[in-house]
Amino acid sequence: MAVDLLLGLQWGDEGKGKIVDVLTSNYNIIARFQGGPNAGHTLVFNGKKHVLHTIPSGIFHEDATNLVGNGVVIDPVIFKKELDKLEEQNIDYRKSLLISRKAHIILPTHRLLDAASEAAKGKAKIGSTLKGIGPTYMDKTGRNGIRVGDLELSDWKDRYRALADKHESMISFYNVDIQYDLKELEAEFFEAVKILKSLKFIDSEEYVYQAQKAGKTILAEGAQGSLLDIDFGTYPFVTSSNTTAAGACTGLGVSPNKIGEVFGIFKAYTTRVGSGPFPTELFDSDGETMARVGNEFGATTGRPRRCGWLDLVALKYACQVNGVTQLMMMKGDVLSGFKTLKVCIAYKYKGEIIEHFPYNIDPENVEPIYTDFKGWNEDLTAMDDASQLPAALNEYIAFLEKELEIPITIVSVGPDRKQTIFRQQLV
Secondary structure (H helix, E strand, O other), X not given: OOEEEEEEOOOOOOOHHHHHHHHXXXXXXXXXXXXXXXXXXXXXXXXXXXXXXXXXXXXXXXXXXXXXXXXXXXXXXXXXXXXXXXXXXXXXXXXXXXXXXXXXXXXXXXXXXXHHHHHHHHHHOOOOOOOOHHHHHHHHHOOOOOEHHHHHOOOHHHHHXXXXXXXXXXXXXXOOOXXXXXXXXXXXXXXXXXXXXXXXXXXXXXXXXXXXXXXXXXXXXXXXXXXXXXXXXXXXXXXOOOOOOHHHHHHHOOOHHHEEEEEEEEXXXXXXXXXXXXXXXXXXXXXXXXXXXXXXXXXXXXXXOEEEOEEHHHHHHHHHHHOOOEEEEEOHHHHOOOOEEEEEEEEEEOOXXXXXXXXXXXXXXXXXXXXXXXXXXXXXXXXXXXXXXXXXXXXXXXXXXXXXXXXXXXXXXXXXXXXXXXXXXXX
């Protein structure tokens, strides 16, 4: 059986958690393949809002197995808090949650390093979530990291101490005022590690391989968005992992010829959290309306999201590098009430009109070129069938499908799992 992928196509926050939750009934296994607790996947059902950071978004489905893959970095403290919230809701996660032994662990000193590094950058800061993600991936590639499987070794605390001492010497190098009590942070960390060790650790690449052989259906869930990919995103204002389709191969141990459908999630407009270029960003009342109606605040950090019109140049690029086979448009309901909608169809780049995503999209190099669409006033949130969608929205969707040459199979019209319209049957 092929592994299907679900990816964000913008700067994150596209609504991946909701769609994973909606699709989970079609799959036996939901697997996270990269990122860490800098992700915030929001799910709404039965009148309640749930936010996950590391745990796969299929955890609320009794029959689904949820795997945290080797490409993920895990903060035991945040992980424990997620588990505590699941226990409050009587979710029996112990039978359905599996952890890859090859996943790396975020130490308290990784978070401190993150804060020190960001503070040292001053005005050039990248907008880190300060969760220790970057320093953890740096230790992974530097071959210094501690992995989940190391927790099963008798000397793992010695390994921890050696790495934590190294981090403290690095923190002093930054010469910034970072106040912390490491003993207090470590007490919380070691307590959380005990909980993590009570879960089932597996050799995940073997598990996934055998599951495929047995005919199990698998959905790989990405975190962040394609434009935050460490290689293909708007570097250096990116995350520290490969958020694109290729990341699922390395983050789960899946061979490229075993990838099936690639579901691409995008908002009907564009948002971005933190620093970095954003060609279609709005600084007027339209942008303020998108933020207010769309409740555009980060699920992990609470930071307000910057808002702007849909950038078709960037979206085409993301579809291209991911090999997207089906598109899912989120938050169409937020655009209700706009008299006119705009879509960026090209860039004026250093005096030349281009339709591809260039190396540098800083404001001095890029000016968006827009085409206009008639808006709609209908409230979409109570609609449950594609036949109910207003004509102006259908024209908007038809234009995007024509330009992207990919079908838009789902339109989300609200945050609840029930507020999901299937325009076409999923392959």
